[in-house]
Amino acid sequence: MIGGPPVGQLRAEPRDELLKGRRVGRRTIRRIMPYARPYRRHIVLLVAATALGACIAAANPLFLKLIIDHGIMPRDLGVVVGLSLGLAGLALVEAGTAYLQNRCSSRVGEGLVYELRTEVFTHVQRQPLAFFTRAQTGKLLSRLNTDIIGARQAVTTLLTQAVSAVLTLLLVLGAMFYLSWQITVAAMLMVPLFLLPARLIGRRMQRLTRRMMEHDAEMTSMMSERLNVSGAMLSKLYGRVPDERDEFARRAARVRDTSASTLVWGRMLPVVVVVLTSFTTALVYGLGGALVVDGTVEFGTLVAMVALLLRVYGPINQLSTLQSSAMIALVSFDRVFEVLDLEPLIADRPGARPLAVPASNGHGPAAVPDVRFENVSFRYPAAGEVSLASLEPAAVKESARTGGGAPVLHDLSFHAPPGKLTALVGPSGAGKTTITHLVPRLYDATSGTVRVGGHDVRDLTLASLRENIGVVTQDAYLFHETVRANLGYARPGAAERELIEACEAALIWDTVRALPEGLDTVVGERGHRFSGGEKQRLALARLLLKAPPVVVLDEATAHLDSESEAAIQRALRTALAGRTSLVIAHRLSTIREADQILVVDAGRIRESGTHEELLALDGLYADLYHSQFAHQAARPDGF
Numbered sequence: 001m002i003g004g005p006p007v008g009q010l011r012a013e014p015r016d017e018l019l020k021g022r023r024v025g026r027r028t029i030r031r032i033m034p035y036a037r038p039y040r041r042h043i044v045l046l047v048a049a050t051a052l053g054a055c056i057a058a059a060n061p062l063f064l065k066l067i068i069d070h071g072i073m074p075r076d077l078g079v080v081v082g083l084s085l086g087l088a089g090l091a092l093v094e095a096g097t098a099y100l101q102n103r104c105s106s107r108v109g110e111g112l113v114y115e116l117r118t119e120v121f122t123h124v125q126r127q128p129l130a131f132f133t134r135a136q137t138g139k140l141l142s143r144l145n146t147d148i149i150g151a152r153q154a155v156t157t158l159l160t161q162a163v164s165a166v167l168t169l170l171l172v173l174g175a176m177f178y179l180s181w182q183i184t185v186a187a188m189l190m191v192p193l194f195l196l197p198a199r200l201i202g203r204r205m206q207r208l209t210r211r212m213m214e215h216d217a218e219m220t221s222m223m224s225e226r227l228n229v230s231g232a233m234l235s236k237l238y239g240r241v242p243d244e245r246d247e248f249a250r251r252a253a254r255v256r257d258t259s260a261s262t263l264v265w266g267r268m269l270p271v272v273v274v275v276l277t278s279f280t281t282a283l284v285y286g287l288g289g290a291l292v293v294d295g296t297v298e299f300g301t302l303v304a305m306v307a308l309l310l311r312v313y314g315p316i317n318q319l320s321t322l323q324s325s326a327m328i329a330l331v332s333f334d335r336v337f338e339v340l341d342l343e344p345l346i347a348d349r350p351g352a353r354p355l356a357v358p359a360s361n362g363h364g365p366a367a368v369p370d371v372r373f374e375n376v377s378f379r380y381p382a383a384g385e386v387s388l389a390s391l392e393p394a395a396v397k398e399s400a401r402t403g404g405g406a407p408v409l410h411d412l413s414f415h416a417p418p419g420k421l422t423a424l425v426g427p428s429g430a431g432k433t434t435i436t437h438l439v440p441r442l443y444d445a446t447s448g449t450v451r452v453g454g455h456d457v458r459d460l461t462l463a464s465l466r467e468n469i470g471v472v473t474q475d476a477y478l479f480h481e482t483v484r485a486n487l488g489y490a491r492p493g494a495a496e497r498e499l500i501e502a503c504e505a506a507l508i509w510d511t512v513r514a515l516p517e518g519l520d521t522v523v524g525e526r527g528h529r530f531s532g533g534e535k536q537r538l539a540l541a542r543l544l545l546k547a548p549p550v551v552v553l554d555e556a557t558a559h560l561d562s563e564s565e566a567a568i569q570r571a572l573r574t575a576l577a578g579r580t581s582l583v584i585a586h587r588l589s590t591i592r593e594a595d596q597i598l599v600v601d602a603g604r605i606r607e608s609g610t611h612e613e614l615l616a617l618d619g620l621y622a623d624l625y626h627s628q629f630a631h632q633a634a635r636p637d638g639f
């Protein structure tokens, strides 16, 4: 069990991780059982087939003895032919058991992977946004994948190996003792000679594998950071391509060197085994030969002994690594369970009720709920609340010590009236995005209450809350799918006519229609086939299809040409009409149209009112206006 990518990767973990697994062993095993239950018939069959295979392995050499001693030596052709046919039959049965073993173990293993994968995916999806904002999520997911595969290997390989190794060893040793105890004892004296190098090489392999995985992770992370649109753009623009190449070459060289050593040491073990097996065979032939000459042992017995001996070392080797393999397996499962045990911070509370909004009349909802913040304070959750200790030990420990980040919003209250546009403006880092995150419960307020339609959002079901709130973020994320699929994400099953109408209202239909395959054109990686403005309008079309009564929107800050900006502005007007909207405004035209402007600064609302009222106040808004917005007024398009 030395090597093999998943197990190797797990071995890369520090030893204390394995020791930790030792303590959790029994509890983990109890948790694994329910996953194995649906496959119990296959498991029984697997164990039975493995046991039969072990019996055949032990019986085979005995046939040799019988052929030689009772057929060849006494020159009895009938016995020779009969036993040879028996041997051939045995081979067929062995093939049958091997097939059955493969079938059952793949069924059990893949079934287990399927169950764990779907469960983990569903569970991770339920985690709050904070979980995904932690940089280690990608690492977590890849590790989970590795661990799940490790767990499968464990169940299938360990199950078959443990059964077959123990049984083969018992049967083979029994047969050897039965045939000649003297030769058996002599051969067994060689076992420690075999185990010692195996153990030393195993330990070295473990160290090397750990190092290789670390180097490999460094190399892979560089690839994933540099070989994407943003990373590639950065290295080109800063002229760092040659440096990046050199750094990558350095990392790749470390992988090359450790991999090469790992391979060399990995191949040492079979060499040592061959040498020692040859020594032992020589010993058995020497001692056994003398006994045959002596007349104490029959010739066929000697041949059978050698054949049996060759079947002893495999199981001994397997058993010597079985414990650590089992440990590794338990750690795999344990880490998967650790993720499954992470309770989502944001979930429906018992007795949560759906947000009831009167049905739409086709042109936006009939009555729309308002949004109200009452003395809301907020700090982002600490790493320990949303992440896994084993994955981010430093961050989790730090957050436990400091109790998480500083408050971002302080005792904040405001009312966004129904059907009206409330604009949020303020300096960078003031807390505007954070405010918008609290409405659809991407985060929960640390204290105070956020109300939608008069209800505390925590009393509403998440599904109904999010069904009634449409969010358009600045980056207007699009999946790598067709335009149709991206729009349909808002309302699966929407008719073609509705998709077109939404695109028309968002002023993106002419662009979509001109695409090579219209609505069926695949959006490039992260939507890069579209310009920033086009993506925003596609996102608006998606929002229009959803037709939510409440809209939360983060206007794109990207500079657009005046034509796109005018198009977006008109699309926005349609999208927001008659809806309660909370918009982080970056354009003068939006704040001018706002029914109410909230000026956010350092997590507090400093001023509120209309554009004219706030200008007259000559306070923070007036400053912001002169530094950020006033120049837009001078533009020829009037924005």
Ligand SMILES: Nc1ncnc2c1ncn2[C@@H]1O[C@H](COP(=O)(O)OP(=O)(O)OP(=O)(O)O)[C@@H](O)[C@H]1O
Pocket (backbone or CB within 6 Å): 133, 380, 405, 408, 426, 427, 428, 429, 430, 431, 432, 433, 434, 435
């Ligand atoms: N996931 C997070 N974890 C911890 N702190 C965060 C997180 N997101 C934002 N913050 C912090 O919260 C504060 C408010 O950030 P927020 O994004 O709400 O500001 P903003 O007003 O929207 O800024 P901008 O206009 O630049 O987008 C900032 O100090 C920021 O560093």
